Amino acid sequence: MDSLIPTLAIWALPVLLAITLHEAAHGYVARHFGDPTAHLAGRITLNPFKHIDPVGTILVPIAILTLSTLFGGGGILFGWAKPVPVDFGRLRNPKGDMLWVAAAGPFVNLLMALGWALVFKIASSSPENAYTLPLELMAEAGMIINAVLMFLNLLPIPPLDGGRIAVSLLPGRLAWQFSRLEPYGFPILLVLLFTGVLGSILGPLIAGFRFVLATTFGFYL
Template identity: 80%
Template structure:
């Protein structure tokens, strides 16, 4: 427990920011393209309480962190928030604009990963003191959770963002058929998670992007 509490303190802010801004971005872009549903529901906000899912935002990340702390290898940390409501039929060009709404979340995670990388670089250049090491650990956590969420959500499985992007890009009849897979998307993810295949699929992309981040900031 003594080691879990500092771990939670380091990861709490990066996880909340990654999930909250990801969902708010979907709602903001949807409103820009003509759908006010998320705005009317009060979901275009930085208030994490509006986005928190008790299981996906709290229990799952804590369980993975606890497993990583006590069992030395709990897997890739990820989570999810309550999905922002989007009525794609209210977008000005529903099929085309779906791409931008879906891509907004992973794009914000990309920006946050870059921001945390810059903070890590700045902290690494400071004289080591009481705050520099925790700052570096938090920045590393921010890079990790945003990279994982970006890569995870770009998997072409509806209702993940990658699945919605695929539906937007596919021709009409094929897009319709692909969209009908959405009810099976979450069970597929749970199966991949339970069998360990999710981490196997994600890890090469996560590791590759982390290497790219390290190269960009000169580490």
């Protein structure tokens, strides 16, 4: 229990930023392509309180971190924010622009992972003091959570971003048929999670991505 509070403190900022900026990016790009829905709802903002989902942004990540801390083991840390409202019908080119709106979230997670990698490099290269280790741990958490959200959301399962990207790229009739999977997307994701398939898919991708970050920025994890 003594280690739980420091763990939550280290992960709180990276998780909050990763989840909320992911959603804000969708709204910003949607506005750029003609849909002001998120803007009118006040969701294109860096204010995390506008994006927080009590379950997905707070309870689920805390529960996963608590179980991992108390009982050991890995497990995939993930969560979600309140989805940004996007009216794809108001986009100037709904099918084509859907790709960019959907890709915006994972792209922002990629940028944040790179940013946290730079923070880790700076902290690990600095003279040791009271802040270097906590900063390294927070930066490592930032790299992990952003990698998880990036690869998770790129899975081609509607309504995940990867599913919407697939709908945008598929030809008309096939795209329509594929989009009909959307009501079953979350149950499919839960089955993959609890059967361990999701971990088997994401684990190597995340490990490979962390290796690329470490190699690019010249540090060891």
